[in-house]
Amino acid sequence: MDVSELKITAELANLNLMEEEFVSLGREVEKILDYFSKMMEADEGSLPAGTERCGANRIRPDEQIRDINPDVLLENAPELEDRFIVIPNVL
C-alpha cells in the first residue's frame, strides 16, 4: 500500500494521523485488501446479490436499545451548538 494513497484516504476520512501511524496503518490496510482479493476468488455462481439468508427473517423486537450514550457520539462532531451539530450552510 502506497503511503501517498493512504494519506489521501486519511484526508477524505477526516483523520489526522502522525507519520509513524501511517506505517502501522498501512500494514493493517494491506491485510484488509488481501482479504478482499481472497473473497474475489470465491465462486458465487448464480446467487443473487445481497443473499445472506439462513432460513428465518432477521427481525428485531420493537424495544429500545441504548448501549452507547449519545453524548459520546456527539463528541465526534466538528462543532456543536447546544445539542445541534453545526455544519456550513448547505441550503
Next chain:
Amino acid sequence: MYQSFIGLEIHIQLLTETKVFCGCINRFGDEPNTNVCPVCMGYPGVLPALNGEAIHLSYIVARALNCTLSPQAVFERKNYFYPDMPKNYQISQFSSPLGRNGWIDLEYQGKKKRIRIHEIHLEEDAGKMIHAGDMSLLDYNRAGTPLLEIVTEPDMEAGEEAELLLQNFRRTIRYLGVCDGNMEEGSMRCDANVSINLEGKGLGRKVEIKNLNSSRFVRMALNYEIERQTENLDKGVKVIQETRLWNENRDVTEAMRTKESAHDYRYFPEPDLPPFIPGAEFLARVDKGLVELPEARRARFIADYGLNETAADFLINEKATADFYEEVLKSGAAPDTAASWLQFDVRKILNRGNQELAGSPLTAQRLAQLLSLLAENRIHGKIAKQVLEAVFAEDKDPARIIKEKGWEQMNSPAELAALVDKVLAANTKAADAVRAGDEKPLGFLMGQIMKETGGRAEPRLVQKLLKEKTG
C-alpha cells in the same frame, strides 16, 4: 378540452416505539440528538436490523389498501449526498417493494371511483435541518425513523378529488392505528404531481409540487397548477417538467431552484439487510391487525341502524367515536337517539371545551344510562340536557346527579293532582276560560305547573289531570 392527471406520494411516520433499523426511541419533540446511536448516525462497522413492528404495520397498510403483497420485500440503498442523512444513503425499497397494485375507493361527486395504488414501500426518514445564516444545524432524532411511502397512479382529476383521497386515507390509517396522520406536524406528508394534456392524448409533462402541509393546500396547489398549465398550453407555451413549491402566503406554486443533473440514486441491494419474506404466521398476524375500515363501517351504520348519511359520516370519522356509539347501543339505546345526542348535544359541549370524547368524563356507560333514564321517562328532555352538562362539569354518573339535584321527574298522581288544584285556584280567570270551552289557556296553566316544579312534572300526566279538573 384538456384532461388533468393527478397522482400523490404520501409519506406516513409509523407509530413504533423505536426506529426502523436501530433501537433508538422514535419520538417527536425530544432534545436534539438525544435519540441517536452509531447505526442511525452512520458510524462505520454497524449493522442495521429490521424492526419487526415497523414491517408488521407496513404490511397492514398494504393489505388495507388492497395491494398485492410482495413475497420478498427487498431493501435497497438510495444514494444521495445531503447532510440530513449521515450515511449518505437512505435505506429504502426499489426493485421489490412490499406492496403493489392496490386501490382506494372514493365517492367523488356522487360517483364511485377507484384510485389505483402503484406501490407501497418502507424506508427510513431523514434528520431535520435548520438553516441559520451561514450555517446549518442538524438534529438526527428523526433520522432512521420508519416512514411508509404510498404512491398512487395519476388517477385523479381535480384538487378536490385529491383532498378527498387524502382525508379518506388519513381516516383509514388512524383506524388502523399505524399513524396519527397529522399533516401540520409532519407525521403525514404529501407531494403531488399533475400534468394536463388534450383529451385522449395521454399524460402530459409532469410537474411535482412540494411543501403541502395540509390537505387544503394540496387541493389549492393542484387547482392553481392545473389553471397555470392550461393557460400555458392555450398560449402555446410548453409546460416545463419541474418541481414547484407551494407558497402558502401567496397561494401560488413557484419553481424550485433546480439542481442541474437528473437524480441518479444508484440504487443497489442493502448488503446488511436480508430481504424480508413474510411467512404464513406473519401474514395471519397482519390479518388480525386489520379492522373494519371507515367506508365499510359507514355503510353498515346506514344499513343496520337506519342512520342518515350526515349522522353516519359524523360517527365514523373517528374510530373512537364510532366505537363509543356502538358501545352505547349495546345497552339498548335507540340508534337514532344515541346518534343525535352524539352529533349535537355532546359535540356542542366538546367543541365548547375544545375536548376529545375519549378521556372526557362522558363514558359510553354514562351516556347509555342517561338515555335509558330518558327513555323510561324518569327525566324529561330539557333536564336530560342539564344532566349531560353536569356529567362533564362534575364527572359523576347521571343517576347520581339526578338524585343529588332532585331532578327526577315528578310522576306521583296524588302529588301532581294537589299541584294542579293549587295552580287552578291561583289562576281562576284562565281556569274558568278553559271550563267554558276555550283550550287556549291550557298552555299557560301547564307552564305555571312546570314553573312550580322546576320543569320536573311529568307533562302527559299533568295534561290529563288538567283536563279532568277543568272538564
